[in-house]
Amino acid sequence: MACLLADAIATQRKLLIVADYDADGATACAVGLRGLRILGAQVDFIVPNRFEYGYGLTPEIVRLAAQSTPDILITVDNGIASVEGVAEANRLGMQVLVTDHHLPGDALPDALCIVNPNQPGCDFPSKNLAGVGVMFYVLLALRAELRARGAYAEKAEPNLGKLLDLVALGTVADVVKLDENNRILVQQGLQRIRAMRACCGINALLQVAGKKLCAGFQL
Ligand SMILES: [Mn+2]
Structure with a gap:
């Protein structure tokens, strides 16, 4: 996936993240969008209404996504069961990269690449990543690939x-097991939130929840 994304950045492909609006889906979308932009990608996002278009990458969502003419669709926190949606995307000339953490069904979608710690044959040691954690690791792998290609030789x-x-928020809200790996991600995230180094969205949530933001603030 890192190679495919690095190629997509190099050739200025249009990427579109297809997300969901629960906390894990929304934070995975925010992390994907920000991270991919930081790494130089042209990327937008779509969060379809689940009640209108169904859950996951449905053929209806694919047709909606096609209106903004992306080259590549990237699912976050969904897609591992979207056999029909991926087939529809392929038919319409869009490539699909699936990132997900849900258990796969009997058949995997015909995506260009799938990153999911719970797919058969994946040897990633932590099987409890949330969707946002999966996207975060994709970004780390992409940065390593860009580094190997010399992107940071002079900057x-x-x-x-x-x-x-955001990784911490999505991980906690998705109620995944806090194994050693997730615990590190959450601890690091909380440390930044407590140090008042969170993004404005999280600060706004803390504010409406009546939490005081100050040094030494305990969640
Ligand atoms: Mn999730």
Whole structure:
């Protein structure tokens, strides 16, 4: 996936993230959008109404997405069961990269690439990543690929750690098991939130929840 994304950046492909609006889907979308833009991608997003278009990458959502003429669709926190939607995207000339953490069904979609710690044959040691965690690791892998291609020979590498506030929020809200790996992601994110280094969306949530933002603030 990292190679495919690095190629897409190099050839200025139009990427479109297809997300969902629960906390994990929304944070995965925000992390994907920000991270991919930081790494130089042309990327937009779509969060369809689940009640109108169904859950996952349905053929209806694919046809909606096609209106903005993307070259590549990237699913976050969904897609592993979207056999028909991926087939429809392929038929319409769009490539699909699936990132998900849900358990796969009997058949996998015919996507260009699938990143999911729970797919058969995946040896990623932490099987409990949330969708937002999966997207975060995709970004780390992409940055490593860009580094290997010499993208940072003459400029500083982007810091992806600043996305960890959103990774922490999605991970906790999706109620995935806090194994060692997830615990590190959440701890690092909370540390940034407590240090008042969260993005404005999270700060706004803290504010409407009546939480005081100050140094030493305890969640
Ligand atoms: Mn999820």
